[in-house]
Amino acid sequence: MTMTDCQHRITVLENEIKMRQDEIRELKCREDLLSMTFTTTCPACEGSREERYIDAAGDTDTRACSVCKGYGRIGPIKCKCGKVIDIDMIETRRQKYPKCPWCGELIRK
Numbered sequence: 026m027t028m029t030d031c032q033h034r035i036t037v038l039e040n041e042i043k044m045r046q047d048e049i050r051e052l053k054c055r056e057d058l059l060s061m062t063f064t065t066t067c068p069a070c071e072g073s074r075e076e077r078y079i080d081a082a083g084d085t086d087t088r089a090c091s092v093c094k095g096y097g098r099i100g101p102i103k104c105k106c107g108k109v110i111d112i113d114m115i116e117t118r119r120q121k122y123p124k125c126p127w128c129g130e131l132i133r134k
């Protein structure tokens with residue numbers, strides 16, 4: 026094997042690594058999305074995506090539902106720690122920044 030052969034082979038392998046890394050990144054994104062598949066109509070707003078609330082002036086107004094964050098649907102959310110925030114954990118989901126009750130990590134969505 027000549028030096029040029031070596032260099033060529035290194036370039037090929039490096040490109041291969043880069044391609045695999047891109048592939049992994051894409052798969053991780055997809056995994057995230059799949060773990061967030063919202064399968065159930067939100068029990069708080071019944072799919073209307075909105076909730077009524079009393080604003081500072083005492084008027085009734087509507088805003089994006091705080092349980093489903095305006096998606097209208099919810100599904101189990103898998104935390105980094107491996108535990109699942111199930112669909113019946115309404116109070117956890119209602120928080121502005123929901124945290125995993127097991128490990129305290131912020132939950133996305």
Ligand SMILES: [Zn+2]
Nearest residue numbers: 067070090093
């Ligand atoms: Zn809702």
Ligand SMILES: [Zn+2]
Nearest residue numbers: 104106125128
């Ligand atoms: Zn957790």
